[in-house]
Amino acid sequence: MLLITPDVFSGRPNPSSVVTDTAEARAALTELLRDRSLLGDGPAADAGLGLRGIGVELTNDELATDFGVASRLYVPAGTGTGDGRASELAERLIALMARGTPATADAGDTVATDAGFLQFLRAQLTRPSSATTGDTAAPQAPPEAGPGDVVCQIELGAFNPGFWNNDANVRLHNNCYNYASNKRTNTFAQPGRGCGHQYTQITCAEVTRAALCDGLHRRFDCFPASQKPRYLVALVVSPTPGFIDYHWYRKQKEGFWGHKPGNTAARNVDNSNHLILNPETCDRGPYTIFCGYFYTCVSQKIN
Amino acid sequence: MTIEILAYSGRPDPVIAVEDGAAGELETRLARLVPSPRGFAPADRLGYRGLRVRSGAVEIEVSDGHVRVSGTDGRATDLDDAGRGLERWLLERARAAGGADDHALVEAILREVERP
Numbered sequence: 164m165l166l167i168t169p170d171v172f173s174g175r176p177n178p179s180s181v182v183t184d185t186a187e188a189r190a191a192l193t194e195l196l197r198d199r200s201l202l203g204d205g206p207a208a209d210a211g212l213g214l215r216g217i218g219v220e221l222t223n224d225e226l227a228t229d230f231g232v233a234s235r236l237y238v239p240a241g242t243g244t245g246d247g248r249a250s251e252l253a254e255r256l257i258a259l260m261a262r263g264t265p266a267t268a269d270a271g272d273t274v275a276t277d278a279g280f281l282q283f284l285r286a287q288l289t290r291p292s293s294a295t296t297g298d299t300a301a302p303q304a305p306p307e308a309g310p311g312d313v314v315c316q317i318e319l320g321a322f323n324p325g326f327w328n329n330d331a332n333v334r335l336h337n338n339c340y341n342y343a344s345n346k347r348t349n350t351f352a353q354p355g356r357g358c359g360h361q362y363t364q365i366t367c368a369e370v371t372r373a374a375l376c377d378g379l380h381r382r383f384d385c386f387p388a389s390q391k392p393r394y395l396v397a398l399v400v401s402p403t404p405g406f407i408d409y410h411w412y413r414k415q416k417e418g419f420w421g422h423k424p425g426n427t428a429a430r431n432v433d434n435s436n437h438l439i440l441n442p443e444t445c446d447r448g449p450y451t452i453f454c455g456y457f458y459t460c461v462s463q464k465i466n
Numbered sequence: 467m468t469i470e471i472l473a474y475s476g477r478p479d480p481v482i483a484v485e486d487g488a489a490g491e492l493e494t495r496l497a498r499l500v501p502s503p504r505g506f507a508p509a510d511r512l513g514y515r516g517l518r519v520r521s522g523a524v525e526i527e528v529s530d531g532h533v534r535v536s537g538t539d540g541r542a543t544d545l546d547d548a549g550r551g552l553e554r555w556l557l558e559r560a561r562a563a564g565g566a567d568d569h570a571l572v573e574a575i576l577r578e579v580e581r582p
Contacts, residue, residue, distance in 0.1 A: 339475045351478050365477070401513075405574030409476040410512060424475040424512045434511045448512035450475070 164188060166220040167260050169284055170206060170237075171213065178275035180263035181222075188223075191259055192230050194252065195219065195238065200329070201249045203239045214241040214287035217256045241287050250288045257284050292321035293392055294416050298458075300383055315385035317458060318392035319416040320345060327429035335426045342423035343396040343411035344459045350466050351426075354409070357464030365407045367400055367454035374398065378463040382456035390460035397442040398454040410450045412442040420445075467492065469560045470518040471571060472508075472529075480571065484563040489521045495552050496526070499533060499545035506534035506544045514575045517556050528553045550579055 165188045168179040182188050195202070206215035216239040221227045227234050240253035265275040274280050297314045327342060328334050336349040344352070355361035355373025362373040371381075379396075380386060386393045395414040401407060412420045415431065420439040423429040432438055433445035443453050467489045470481045508529045509515040516529030523538045533545040533552060547553055554576065561572040 403574060405570035408474045425479065427510055450512055
């Protein structure tokens, strides 16, 4: 037997559904265990309100022995988990809940199998992981902000490092520019190569030219809604003789900045292992020159 | 034998082919290293992170005084490169075999590695 409990509520206890059909329970476990990397110890670190995951408890020691698993499993689900396969598993478990019976001492509490509740759970799996917000020129705006109060609408995506890190091929062939643009090309993309005019030297001016050629805009040169998602990104350069390179950051929904140093893992901490709240002041190692902020757009060319 | 210098974020890391004779010397130097009780963990930061050497079917990762040798059987051996002697020797081989850009990069890295 399985006890399926969506991790969703904040105040009230999460409801559970008991699945007594052995064949269904075994089939669900087989599916769950097909890719154990999708299981977790709990919700994602940035999971907030709403569906965070689904707990599966084996209430039968034979099942635990047959499948060689602990009695409790957890499938992180909802926004931030980012993996289609995890959502598929969660859908299956939700469907199984519908066919189970509520596991509660309160005979009147049938929420675990309530059609409206289950539909809500399904909708949680597809809620967008990005949010649109205004990017406003601060009173001490940088020179490029232009006159007056400029407010550009931008999108902030949820931090999803697994998308870039879990597959070694993806990690090795996508760099900081891929990550900042949120476009996985597997080409170790270079600014300007998409538009046919790659940078010819690594300076703020030349890498900026190349990025603008690809279709990026300088900050406060707004993109229309038709260019969603419009991410806020930052460019820095290392001018150290012998170590000339560039690097990009992208602002995330959670308020910090994410980045991916070359073929290493995407992360949200700097070289001092501090959360990146400001790319201008974080520890950037040798990338000491801050070039500026830009917006990416859906029609950005990137290669 | 090739030496990949793991350093950049935007630009691709350079991969430098070194002379065939270096493979034998590499094997000799590896044999002198002692097993490391600590697991190999590649440096994870902006800037120079280490080296990845490919010699035949063997891959050797070198980072911050640690070495991991991975063979075709999927097994890995972790070694201590105390004093970073192996790393400096590999960087010297890369400098000798690389072009002007690679030479400048290695010079910058050696200054960093040799900094007390």
